[in-house]
Structure formats: structure tokens, C-alpha cells
Amino acid sequence: MGNRMDGKIVLVTGGASRPGIGAAVGERLAAEGATVVLSDVDLAGVEETARLIRENGGAASAVQHDVASQDDWERVIAELLAEYGRLDVLVNNAGILEVASVASDRAVPALRSQFDVNVVGSFIGTQAAVKAMRQSGGGSIINLSSVAGLVGFRGSASYAASKGAVKLFSKSVALEVAADNIRVNTVHPGIIRTNMQDQGAESNAENYEAIEAAIPAGRLGEPLDIANCVLFLASDESTYVTGAEFVVDGGYTAQ
Template sequence: MGRLDGKVALITGGASVPGLGSATAQRFAEEGAIVFITDRDGDGAERVAADIRAAGGKAEALPHDVVSEADWDRVIGAIEAGHGRLDILVNNAGIAVLRMLEEFTTADWKLQNSVNLDSVFYGTQRAVKLMRKVGEGGSIINISSVAGLFGVQGCSAYAAAKGGVRLFSKVVALECAKDGIRCNSVHPGMILTNMQGVAQEDNADNFDSTMALVPMGYMGSPLDIANMNLFLASDEARYITGGEFVVDGGMAAQ
């Protein structure tokens, strides 16, 4: 039996390959979940879903702008209409606008927080409502970052948003524990994704110094994050809520 047999999962920001969302969707489907992959790039999300279906998994794709409350209502409504439930939400969609403080614009700041923090609130609020309606609990996994745990130069806005995700997740865990709804945050370090490549180009002056902080000496794979997400989504983590799970090659241990 798969570790997620019959569970319905929604993963945002799943179009990018290599990416944390697409890797998580693949792992969830391999373990028996019915996976909804959403992204502003609807065609890209469909390509990931098609690959999963071709491998024998169950996956659907939906276009989704995570900063739109109306889009969240549409996506959650479609999942409820089709399956009557949502067991797992992975708030993965995010962007990395990296600049030194004096180079940031107000627009940069607002965009970063809108995509990386506001969307987590929108999705979590709606997922909790449906999970409570069904009455069988659930797992919410919010993707934060090691930048939400300690300071990294060039990451002021990103860190503010990801730090917000960390503490938001703890409060949700407390408010939802009685309903059997678990909420945890995952904190990736330097992971080899498309977004990491963009961030590297965007903040090249600080990239080498940041990589020097990784004791294991190399970037992780999206699969490393996907496997952590799988554990937290599964019944193996049934007594785990309000936690923060660091997958970073040792960066936060220093």
C-alpha cells in the first residue's frame, strides 16, 4: 500500500521542473495520492500532471494565481466538487526577489510578501474550512526557508515573508489541533531548482558566501524536500504539528 493511498492533495507552484512542487507532486502520486497541481503557468502544471499520469499516477492540473482570493475559491471549490474533500495542502508557490536593502523598491517588497506570505494565508484558511467540514483532519505543509530562521544578506524581504510563514504555521497548528488538522513548516536550504538559479543570478555577489555556509558542501535535490513533505503528509507524522523541519545540509546547525 502507498503511504498516501486515497488522499487528495493540492500542491501550489508545481509547474517548474526542477522544482519543489513538481518533485512533491511526483512523490505524492507515487505513494497513492490524488494530486492537484496548480500554478500561474497552467500549461506547465499540465505537463507535470501528464507525466504523472503517464507513470500510472493520478494527477490533475489547474491554472492558479495564488495571490488571488477568487482563484483560491475556484480551486478549492473544484476539488470539493470533484472529490468532496482535501486531505493535504502544500503551500509551495513562491518567488525570490533578492536585493540588498538600499536596492529594494516598495513594489519588490509588496510582491515578495504577497506571493510568499499572503498566499499561504489564503490557501490555509480555505483548506482548514474544507477539512473541518469533512471532519477527518488533514495536513498542511507550508514551505518556508532557512532564511526564515536566520539572517542571509540580500534576503530582507524574502526573510520577512518566510519568517512569517514559520510563525503563522505554529499558530494554525494550535488553532486546528483539536480538529486533527496538522500544520508544519519546511525550511529548505540551498536546493537545485529553477528558482534557485534565478536567485543566484539575481544576487551573484552573495551566492558564493552563502554556499560556503553549507557544511555538506553541495546543493540539495528537490527530492530531498519532496521526501520531507511526504513524511509530514503521511500518517507516520500523525502526532507532529507546529514543527519546523530543516532540510539544509547543516546550514542552520551553525
Template structure:
């Protein structure tokens, strides 16, 4: 216990359950962080924050459109005023568009890039500015995907956005390393989230087929990603920046 004790953390896209953001927020709170759960659906963010408080953790909810620069200014500003600064930012919010190139419209492509990549730029930019203002070290963790590393048919927009997150993360890490502001990315494989469940419901029998392609033989759990994020947020990872952590049961080693 206490691996991020007294740290202040923001987790975007934290409303869905089961989801990566909600699991990350809960795990950070378990280890002592004061957590702000943000989501465009405020009711779901409130529900997740209440669950954390019911478990003895410290959490608040914020409505947050991650594609809005104004929202980022308001969210980070409110947290800094309430807590004196911010130590950990998890850029987790994201969407998927599973369309082949002939069906992928410019509007769909732009929307995926805005939510998955532009939001990471906006959040990282605002977080770095606040950490610099407060002369604090910090940890920024951007949730990417194995789709940034290997190709998948029908995921051109998603893969482009997540590959952008990978190199964006490394570039910013180069800029902030001397200030001890660490910036890393996490690349989940197939994880049992609400988004993944919806995908399998549309294709009966695909769950078993998908699990068979994973060397470890099963999908991951949101807590598997949360544990990796916790490590990167903690002082145990004080000498790690610009790194890409793959949590995929072996999918990408083939």
C-alpha cells in the first residue's frame, strides 16, 4: 500500500465499467492517490468515483470532453486549485472505428484522431505546463494499443491514432526528461472491457477464436493494465521515460 501516497491523479475516460480508466482510477486510489475521474458522461464518472470512495479511497468526478482545449484548461486548473498541483495524468479516453478503408469516411477518421490522438496532445501539453508551473516532477501515461505496433484489417483510423500516441509520447519525453516529468505509453492487447464485450456480442463465437490467438490463451483484465500504470506512476519507475510498455499476453511477440 501507499505506492502513490499523497499524489494527485487525473484519469480520463474513467466512466465505463469494466473499463481501463475505471480500473486505473481504482488501483491508484488503492495505493493512496487522490483521484479525479473524468468522462464525457458525468453520471458514469460520478458512479466510479462513488465506488472508490465507498472502498475508502479519495476520488472526485469531472465532466470532460477530452477533445476540447477549454475543457482541459478548466479540468487541470480546477484540480490544481483544489489540490495545489497535479502529479499523475493518465490519457486513457478513446474510441474505436472498425471500418475498412472503403467505408471509412473522412468524418469518422477525423473523429478517431481527435479523441485518440489530439486529446493526448491537449492533455499532455496542459499537464506539462501545470507541472512546470508548480516546479513538480510528474508522470504522464498515455494509453495506446498493440494496434500501434502491428497491423489489423479494418482498424486503419484506430491504428493511425494509436501509433501517433506512441511517437508523440517519446518526443515529449525527450523534451521533459531533465525536469523529471516522465512520459510513457502503455499498449494493451485484448482486454475484457465494455468496448471489447460489445465487439464480441456482435460476432458470436469470436471470443474463443480471439483467445486462441493469444499465446497466454486468454484475454487480459482491466486490472492488468492498471497494475502497469500504477508502476509507471510510482517512484519505482523514477528512471523510466519515453518507454512503451506492452501488456498483451504475448500477442505481439509472434
């Protein structure tokens, strides 16, 4: 156990899936002393993640949360503030991936569903966090985008559109709230070994094989690789970092 996050109150969305980035982030921040509230639409799954964190000596609780619902965001933030008095860090991790070629019948429905969760959900959460953090003197908002928000991915146009939107709205919000001591940054995972990535690989196997073969580091990333980057942005080590994008992809987009 470390102390880089001692005393900080953190909300991490999308914490049910294991292996998953949200669960790994919760585990990592709790191990550094944070009090972590994990949320997910899957209550049983996120309660299990919180239980595992507590079992390892961390402070964690769980709440059911549909990130696409503004009412849910208002409830979750209100309950968190009532319990802890402030919000120091928000990690907008919850997201969905649906592979659909642009000419398919699923292309537009996939676009709408992914924007609801990946963009609208993260945007509403960022808005709610800004309001809470202004009351307590600042904080850090970390929005999970993707390398698909930086470069094109064949067969994933709707997902790439959603993750590109996350990158740019985050930069704009960072400019709005920098004077309030609120930092807003994005993390762009590459191909990470998670449940969601496995689902994408199954539905887009030919393209994923080519993508995996092209990773300069020679391996898929692990959720902990992303959690370590989030830890830096959540901690006081990054107080002069805002409006930035952090790519954790084994060199994939450097090519």
C-alpha cells in the first residue's frame, strides 16, 4: 500500500468488468490510499469489485449507475457528497464498443448507442464533477478515450467517432475550468486485455489480428498499464497537467 492518493475521494465509472480498466483503476487508486466509489449498471459485478478491493485492505464502495442517465448522475454525485463532503477525482471509464462497418444496417444504431454511453455519459459526468469540484476548490477529471480517438480503425467508425468526441470535449472543458483548479485530461488505451476488447476481437477477428501483430511492444496491454497512467493524473504529481492526452498503446500510434 502506498500514499500517493491519501485522503482523496474518487469516483470510477464502469467498475464491474474483470478484467477491466475500471476495476484496475479502482484497485490501484485504493492501494495508494484513495477512498474509491465504483459505479456500474451491473450492481452485482461492481459490488464484487469493491469487495475484492476491501479484502486487499483498500477503501471501496459500489453503486448502481447508468452513465447515460442525467438523473442517475445527479443521484450518484449527491449521495457521494452527502457521504464524503467532496469529490476530488472522477474517472469516466464506462464505455461500450460495437463493431459495425459503415455500410451495415447496424452502423447508425451503433453510433447512437455508443454516443449515449461514451460521449453523453462522459459529458454529463464531467459537468456534474465540475459543479462538485468548484465547491471544494478543485480536482482532477480523467476521461477514457482510446487510440481509436486518434487514428482510424477499419470496422469501428462509430466507436472512433465517439472516442474522438471525448478527446475534444475534454480539451474544451479543460480550458473552461483551469482557473478553478480543475484539471481535465484524457487517457487513450491501445489494445488492452479486457472483456470489452475480447468482445470486439470476436466480432472483428480479421482486423484485430492485424492490429495486434502491429503493436511495436509485441504484446497486448494490461489494465494495470492504464491504471498506472490514471494514478499519475489523479494524484498531486500532475497539478500542472490539463487539456492533455496520454497514449498508452505499446507504440501502436507512433507508426
